[in-house]
Amino acid sequence: MMVRKxxxxxxxxxxxxxxxxxxxxxxxxxxxxxxxxDFARAFGFMTSVAILAEKADHHPEWSNVYNRVDxxxxxxxxxxLSQRDIDLARAIDALV
Amino acid sequence: MMVRKxxxxxxxxxxxxxxxxxxxxxxxxxxxxxxxxDFARAFGFMTSVAILAEKADHHPEWSNVYNRVDxxxxxxxxxxLSQRDIDLARAIDALV
Numbered sequence: 001m002m003v004r005k006x007x008x009x010x011x012x013x014x015x016x017x018x019x020x021x022x023x024x025x026x027x028x029x030x031x032x033x034x035x036x037x038d039f040a041r042a043f044g045f046m047t048s049v050a051i052l053a054e055k056a057d058h059h060p061e062w063s064n065v066y067n068r069v070d071x072x073x074x075x076x077x078x079x080x081l082s083q084r085d086i087d088l089a090r091a092i093d094a095l096v
Numbered sequence: 097m098m099v100r101k102x103x104x105x106x107x108x109x110x111x112x113x114x115x116x117x118x119x120x121x122x123x124x125x126x127x128x129x130x131x132x133x134d135f136a137r138a139f140g141f142m143t144s145v146a147i148l149a150e151k152a153d154h155h156p157e158w159s160n161v162y163n164r165v166d167x168x169x170x171x172x173x174x175x176x177l178s179q180r181d182i183d184l185a186r187a188i189d190a191l192v
């Protein structure tokens with residue numbers, strides 16, 4: 001499936017609907033930091049995200065340190081932010 | 097449990113026994129990069145590491161991009177590399 005980069009108006013509209021996410025201009029991606037009570041809860045969340053990502057065939061770039069999870073969503077094939085990132089961000093937001 | 101930083105001789109001996117790991121001097125930690133066939137296998141590995149880490153009550157700093165997993169082990173309480181990192185590195189190596 002071809003996927004194209006969002007244009008400026010589409011990006012602005014998408015970001016307005018995802019207030020917890022921040023645009024990362026270097027990659028033209030979006031990032032969000034999540035904090036949990038402990039590692040087990042953080043990793044449980046990651047497991048849910050992994051399943052969403054695999055179903056969507058669209059995967060995050062992410063890191064974890066104990067109770068913290070940092071997620072960056074960007075679309076390599078589009079060289080920036082695409083609708084697939086927005087859809088995955090919404091699905092992740094629905095988990096928490 | 098108090099945990100102390102390894103001294104230079106202990107660190108050298110431990111690193112010699114962990115040839116796949118690289119000393120990271122800024123943090124006095126050790127790092128290893130793992131690559132898998134795909135995301136599902138990478139995340140399956142991460143799940144096994146998470147269980148090891150939780151059992152050991154010692155957690156990695158790590159990141160994942162698709163089939164790649166980067167792990168840094170260091171001991172915050174010891175301000176550097178401790179025996180707990182070495183033990184976890186060995187347990188992780190035993191998974192792959």
